[in-house]
Amino acid sequence: MSGAAAPTLARALALATARLRAAGIETPERDARRLLAFSQGIAADRLSLHLPDPLTRPEALETALAAREARRPVSQIVGQRLFWGRQFRVTADVLDPRPETEELVAAALEAPFSRVLDLGTGSGCLLLSLLGERPSATGLGVDLSAKALAVAEENSATLGIKADFCVSDWFSTVSGSFDLIVSNPPYIAAHEMPGLDPEPRLWEPRMALTDEGDGLGAYRAIAAGAMAHLAPGGRLLVEIGPTQGAAVAALLAAQGLDIRGVRADLDGRDRVVLADRQLR
Template identity: 45%
Template sequence: MTLADLHGEARAALARADIADAKLDARLIVEHFSGTSRADAVSRPDMPVDPEKADAVRQAIARRAAGEPVHRILGFREFYGLKFFLTPETLEPRPDTETLVDAVLPFLRQRAAREGGCRILDLGTGTGAIALALLAEVPQAAAVGVDISADALATAARNALENGLSGRFEPVRSDWFEKISGPFHVIVANPPYISSKELETLQREVRNFDPARALDGGADGLDAYRTIAAQANAYLEPAGRVAVEIGYTQKEAVTRLFEAAGFRTLEARKDLAGHDRVLVFEPR
């Protein structure tokens, strides 16, 4: 089988399965499992593909056709220019979450320049994507990544090592603030914010493959925000910041929670689609 044949077969199989991004997903899978590149597809379409590699591509295509997200099949995803390995216990870091990184970077850079360093607490760190993206952008910073999942913490530690950031990243197994000692200049979180009743209505790629514990925010989706708002102030440096990702309908509810807990809203940011996505607070 030639490389062109394999690309065509993969695209057709995903199109038959009504995969929305069939062409892109097919290309990513073929390239990864055949060890080829886009340049090979253009300049060497007639190159033969090893039968074992072609079989690996077909198996991966079958997984995608059954609804498994392409990046879970590949085992990694890029976020903020870094490569993050995934496991079943971690969410995929998605482009909308880069809005959270953008929201706190100017403050972190300012504090690091003024004080010679800064400390970040990433609650529910998962792959470590938020904390590690910030560390890559602010060389004077150090971060603690908190998660209740040992598997997620092992994945975050691996990602820190692979990206050359392990010396400034500390994974800690903790139920939110339970085993944490402050203070921190910035507390960031992309917490579970889907209401329990909405979980079954999510896309199958999310519902069947993302860890439910990282999605389920309780009856109204706000449980994690209540915990963070109630406790964050005790772990902040003076004039520190708390930045959280939110569901696109939750701006007002989350703002009320934090303001009732003694915070002032500094900023609300929208994601790439124009939806409310990030809120930044400081203590009054």
């Protein structure tokens, strides 16, 4: 057992940052802070107060840094991601909730709704965020992956936000109508997958990323079933890739939906197509 004093957290942070930078991580300082705090059992926003303290769990930090060097997403390493002000459980069975997806939540909250359907719910971040903001509403989240639904159900219980979940291939087991349907479907074309960053390509579920085709397959399925499940006056909001706005809008319009616009994210890229079923 060495008699040398343990390094301080400040020193460990500096070394961890340098290590992640050498590994080609784009945000080494931010990731090192989060992983150090996680490994020491400290809230990330309290780390600065503890920097003079000694490093007490070097093995935990080493495990976390090695995982990040392998390009595992930070959210999977620490097991959670902040989305719309709430912490969501994240595993390798679900898509990592991303900040740009919050644009869909913001757009959905611009009008009232009482019954919402989330197609391809994954972690449940869309459905549970919406229901958390509208406690009188009810909602159903569906996914083809039973493992993803287990994560969504865990998030529902942890957050104390009630929702229903079931296995479904888009609308295949869905009955009834909804005044709001939302989805963040797989929209990356198969030929684009090799060019993805290692984090999603190696660690996130492939079925949540690509349709193994041209990237529009999910929208065709959603468009084909939307009118049968949207109440008159109901809205449909789907997240898209930044070049897909016109194509997705055309698919929805061809099925009788009225296109209300394409919403950009904070980086100015097209992110959400808004459509509805007119009252007739």
